[in-house]
Amino acid sequence: MxxxxxxxxxxxxxxxxxxxxxxxxxxxxxxxxxxxxxxxxxxxxxxxxxxxxxxxxxxxxxxxxxxxxxxxxxxxxxxxxxxxxxxxxxxxxxxxxxxxxxxxxxxxxxxxxxxxxxxxxxxxxxxxxxxxxxxxxxxxxxxxxxxxxxxxxxxxxxxxxxxxxxxxxxxxxxxxxxxxxxxxxxxxxxxxxxxxxxxxxxxxxxxxxxxADVLRSRGTEVTGNAADVDEFTAGLTVLSSKSLGRSKSAMVYGGLDDGQFVRARQLGLELGPIALQDLFVHLTEPVGGKR
Amino acid sequence: MKVFRLLTRTLVTFCAVVAACAFVLVIVLTFVVSGFRDVTISGWNVLGSQVARWFLFWAGIYVVHNTLPIAIAHGRTRREFLSAATGFSVVLAVAMSLIVWVGFVVEGGIYSAMGWKADPHGSVVAYFLMFLVWCAVGMFCAAAFDRFGAAGVFSVPVGLMLVMVTTAGIPGAGNLPFVPDLPSLMGAGWHLVSVVAFAGAVLGTWVVARDMPVRVRTL
The missing domain is CATH 3.40.50.300 (P-loop containing nucleotide triphosphate hydrolases)
Known part of the structure; x- marks a missing residue:
């Protein structure tokens, strides 16, 4: 219908x-x-x-x-x-x-x-x-x-x-x-x-x-060594992050270009789909004065 | 027709069972009272003229307040429901007035056998019209309170005016203020006033409920 x-x-x-x-x-x-x-x-x-x-x-x-x-x-x-x-x-x-x-x-x-x-x-x-x-x-x-x-x-x-x-x-x-x-x-x-x-x-x-799949592709979960994750996500919109020992996982909003994919591989970072819930929170809660 | 069938099957049956139980209770109470004093009034008339109309008023409230939102939740329109509820009120009033009439016949037999005296009661048509209008006014007031909240209280004086005319032809049910003799002067023509009161109550219910929102209820 x-x-x-x-x-x-x-x-x-x-x-x-x-x-x-x-x-x-x-x-x-x-x-x-x-x-x-x-x-x-x-x-x-x-x-x-x-x-x-x-x-x-x-x-x-x-x-x-x-x-x-x-x-x-x-x-x-x-x-x-x-x-x-x-x-x-x-x-x-x-x-x-x-x-x-x-x-x-x-x-x-x-x-x-x-x-x-x-x-x-x-x-x-x-x-x-x-x-x-x-x-x-x-x-x-x-x-x-x-x-x-x-x-x-x-x-x-x-x-x-x-x-x-x-x-x-x-x-x-x-x-x-x-x-x-x-x-x-x-x-x-x-x-x-x-x-x-x-x-x-x-x-x-x-x-x-x-x-839903298109929406999920709007963000990426970046996981790896904390220092490498920090370096990689510098300048990107980070929705949330979690640390466990020397490992860190960060939710990044926005698409990545080819150069960023290459850099992630060089740093040994894992890239995965973002959680819908994190995207929802980002889209319905103003971050830095804008959605 | 589906709404009409369900309302009639369930609520008319329920009301008939309640009326039958009430009749048995009245007869038992009459026998108990006869142990202390002479029986000079009809207990069934007290119930039929005083209590039953409030029961029909409640039935009207129940239909709009409880059942209308359920009907809409099951894909029925307000228009369908109000048409069915109007038909239901007629069937319920017919059923209840017939039960009252049968009750008078049975009670009369018992009174004759026991040598008791009963006061006069109204005609079956008068009871029918009283029940019809009280049920319709119940629907009207329920719609007004459901739609306007506390402001629905303004429907009460309107409802009072509508039901007042129906009790005039029934002994023990109450007289008209200011012009108590008017119903007897008009004779059977007075019933037309009750019909107009019913039409007014139905029209009022329609106007208030035709685009009434279904609000979130908590259980």
Whole structure:
């Protein structure tokens, strides 16, 4: 499903959550929506899902989404389960809502995921732990099989094994049923391998939209003897560095030219891809007064 | 139709079960009271004219406050939901007024057998219209509070005016202020005023909720 956002602005009183944002997603990929707290991620996804009336244009496959029945049928946004479930409802009843109201709902798959995440069907949503509620949100999102599925911080409260089970389930389901999936997360490195394209926003504005691999190639991790690393990185933009004894590792932002590759080889330095998370921090935190 | 079917199947069933339990409780209480004093009023009328309308008001609140965001989260539009909720309120009011009417029939039989006296009660149409308007006003107030927060309090006097007209035709439910005789002067024509009140509540709900945002809720 193609997503087109043009001049989108969302305000809460005096606060501008999304400020004249424009971008397009070609669809059928897993997108990472990255941003710091309060950057406007949830507001943006709320507009994409028709939860809020947008000022500007939000179109899915060329159709406006807000109060458009055909377009809204194609979308599922999960913000910590709370929208799709009432705390007094039993988990089994929450799944009934999906089965009753979503044409694309896959109930056997929903039950399979409920078992995978060990969510008790007879418990009320309000009695579940935070991690279980998040897992229930993942169940609702994935079992909806919506052409545009958005998961907003769906890992909250999940323990590590559950998070990994979530990532596996997400990738397996995406391979079997390709669609447009947008995930917002702060655990960037855990999800980095799943993301095909990254959208970074900050202060309600689009900072960057790039293929994840292209973005990674914007920086280099330089590892070797501390003195050699220091010499090599002098004059370059160093995002972060770590030292262990006489070894040092530095994250450098920006491409390297042929001469720098030759010099690195001469110094015996190892060059590797940079962590997405370090790039994100650099792009959303002003360093030396500029991004 | 999917929204209407789910609301009707689940909530009407729930409300009917609650009403049936309430009826049993009223009859038991009436027998207990008869041990201390003569029974001179209909316990079911007290429940039907005083308590039931608040129950329908709650049902209206529940539908908009709890179920509308869930419907939107499952890809339904506000327009679809509000149409379904309006239909649901009619079905619920019909079901509850019929239950009240059946309750009066059964209670009347018990009172006759026991030699007790009961005060008069309203017509089934009067109960239907009262329940209908109270449910619709519940939806209107819930939409106003959900959309405008504390400023939703301004919906309360509007809601009060709308529900006030519906109780006039039901003994024990309350009279109109300033013009208490007007309903009896207008006779069955007074029901039209309740229909207008229902239309007003539905229109108000529509105006407030048609582009209402779904806010982040915490559990």
């Amino acid at each position: 193609r997503v087109d956002v043009q001049g989108l602005t969302l305000r809460y009183g005096d606060v501008t959550a999304v400020d004249d944002m424009s971008f397009s997603l070609s669809g059928n990929k897993i997108y990472g929506l990255l941003g710091r707290n309060g950057s406007g991620k949830t507001s943006l996804m709320s507009a994409l899902a028709g939860y809020r009336k947008p000022s500007g244009s939000v179109q899915l496959d060329g159709e406006p989404v807000f109060e458009n029945a055909a377009a809204m049928r194609q979308v599922c946004l999960v913000r910590h389960t709370a929208d799709a479930a009432d705390k007094g409802d039993k988990v089994s009843y929450v799944l009934e809502y999906g089965a009753a109201w979503r044409d694309t709902w896959d109930n056997p798959y929903a039950l399979e995921l409920v078992e995978l995440f060990k969510i008790p069907l007879k418990s009320k949503v309000g009695e579940l732990s935070l991690g279980q509620r998040s897992a229930l949100g993942v169940v609702i999102g994935l079992a909806s099989r919506s052409p545009l599925t958005m998961l907003d911080e769906s890992h909250l409260g999940m323990d590590t094994p559950t998070r990994y089970a979530f990532y596996d389930a997400l990738l397996t389901d995406f391979m079997a049923h390709p669609r447009t999936i947008i995930i917002s997360t702060h655990l960037i490195e855990e999800l980095a391998s799943l993301l095909e394209e990254v959208v970074i926003i900050d202060g309600g504005r689009l900072v960057l939209q790039e293929e």
